[in-house]
Amino acid sequence: MEKEAATTSWSSFVRSLLRCGERAAHIARTIRSEESLFSLLIEEKTGASNTKLSGSDFKTLADVLIQCCIEAQLTHEYPCLAGRIHGEEESTFTNQLGESIRVVVDVCSDPGNDAALRSSVDSTASLLCSVLDRNQTASSALASAVHEPLDTSALEDEVARVGVEGCLDLDRIAFWLDPIDNTSGYINSAESADHSDHAGIHCVTVLLGVYDVATETPIAGVVAQPFYRRSANCSSDTSSSKGSDCCWNGRTLWGVSDGDTRFHSESLKQATQRTAPSNGHITVIGSRHERSSLVRCLESTGNAEVTENQATSSEEQTSPSENSATSSAKTSLSSSPSELSSSSGCRGVRFVSGHGAGYKALCVATGDADAYLLSTPSTYMWDTCAVQAVLSSMGGVIVNYTDALHSVVSCGHVPDWSALRLRYSFTGIPGEDAPKRWCNTRGLLAVRDVSLGKHLLSLCPAAQGAT
Template sequence: MADLLRLLLRVAEKAANVARVCRQEAPLFQLLVQEKTGDDKNKKFVQDFKTLADVVIQEMIRHDVGAQFPEMADFINGEESNKFENGLGESVTVTVCSTEQKTATLLATVLDDNQTAASLLARAIHQDPATIDTHTDGLTVPLSPSELGIWIDPIDATSQYIEGREEVLEEGHLSPSGLHCALVLIGVYLRNTGEPVMGVINQPFNHKDPAGGGWRGKYFWGVSYGAINLCSESRPEASSGAGMSVVLSSSEKQVVKEALTSLCSPDRLMYASGAGFKILCVIQGLADVYVLSEGSTFKWDSCAPHALLRALGGGVVDLNKSLQSSAGVQDQQTELTYHQPNAERKGADRWANHGGLVAYRDCSQLCSITGALRGKL
């Protein structure tokens, strides 16, 4: 498990490099921000580059993890499909090839034969990042890779990534939008129970390098299995006297906002972009709880940060199940799991968190949330 964690941190940093390169290299940036429509749309370039950037990152992670742990190869899943159809009607499956040149050639078939963009992207995919020190050499978890599956969200909060607004993060303060909301998420779960046991989060755009001006990232990780709970973040201290703080989506239902004002003052109801980022805010103690009443998140959004929260003594529950539970608190029946699709749904919707969710660090705060919302939804 220590080897797997080190690998996931490394591939997440490679993914972050790809995300940064796509914004800083002019040929890639033009593809990223360009939205052609009607007669101006390139008929051969059917797929937009935003999707390709996501797919490239996802397939790079799948390739690298499958190469080192082949027993996991068939259980590495993500948000994106890796099949494209170009303007000639040819179906192209995007994969990471054995060499940088072969990968560039493949990408050029999707990128309207844009050799410069394809080469830049291939170079970032095949470039190994600096070694990341996890301080986990002694990590021993009685699990085998053959028992595990992976969920990947290659770029969570894609709209913030595309918009590219640069915000300066203040220590201890939640900044609701901007490039920093875009995260690479890699979550590991048990195939037989769906329990999240390891998570890696990479924030590619955490701060600017004062010397060179380029973006630098930050990474977070957690392992939670049985009595083993380790996390790169310390458990935040409980807020004193200020009341509970809750982070929501700006589109959250008014009835939810009104119900939660009984628990916290209006200035403690906060809003932010990206499901992964909102859970990261709870992990970091920038908010106590994240509440979402809609089924608009997916397994790839929540798996990685869920593992970190578990390592800190918290978790992520299905809101609807928690409201219906006679116990009214977190238990094994209400925690989100990651191994089984919803058979009644189709496509990506099979993997949605349909009951909404609550991400929390403290069970007493979860009880307060469910108490305030019971009978309102």
């Protein structure tokens, strides 16, 4: 007898993802609300769990608890998803007493029943008490954050207004989650309301990415910013280190890109309609550790207008050794004014650094940056899956930077952007090299406008091999 296919409507599924994102943001704010509590919740990763190329890597109870909550909620609603929800974190946390505890969250089957809800809160509080060095007050507060009802009606109403429709075969999907992207910022950042420097607590994101197992393509994503804006009624003197949950308003953005089914948050509509980079410059966001040679090549166009004639003027300024690598690419990519419609009439490239891979890619989706470029293997599938789906729903892409650049160098253009998109899978094989198998090893380039991506790649070949 054939197994009956597990299906649901896209609208119901998106609403489920949004509820998970809101829950995650609420937990992140609650855990950070008390400095004395927060210091108990940090564990340094070691061995195979450390995904950093160098230096220390940390996880907090927020990482573990959020990932477990999302998995528990989704498998409660869709049991067929069990075993297909993958995340950056393991489900264990070691407290300051040296005890390693596996975190398990039981979803209340009837949250409208006070007795059932209290039973779930008490069960979670008992588990958390062992993690929090027997701190019952803190454990109860966190358990409440895990289970208390949240008002997600505004987000769910938006799904209805957007008109999300279509059917989803649940048997063909899997997840990559990053419960707290930019964990170091979550631990250390001051709570500044200033977003201009792309650093701080507002760069923390929760990333829920859904991909098609067969095509390895992201098809849905939810990105939550727990600390998006300080509340108007929050006193400014709480900005020193940690602050209460009520001091912050979060935001949650989403997108669906599954074949002909494409929908996204209403607030992203303005970014999709924008055809010219902001402030007269092409703003490229990237890592503060990006290669200086690449940054110099991008910014070398600083005072030159980016038009179809820029290729000629730029070639006159480059050295003979650079001309052979860049001339054909620039001529090909700049020959058509329509191809550079998104950058025509703008002045140069401005490179800015930012914190958190999810946040930097989100800046491209929201229009706060025109591109996100990373030439090094320092992001992972959990960092990019969600935002790639959001960008795809807007007509944008996240591609393999190294191979895209090679296409420009070798033939002057990128013949097939879809073939270079980042792909997603899960081997499920443990071992010391497991995180490396999930690394985006060839860098990335994220853009809303493919023609702008072509132009930026035309500026990069001169940096190849430079130090």
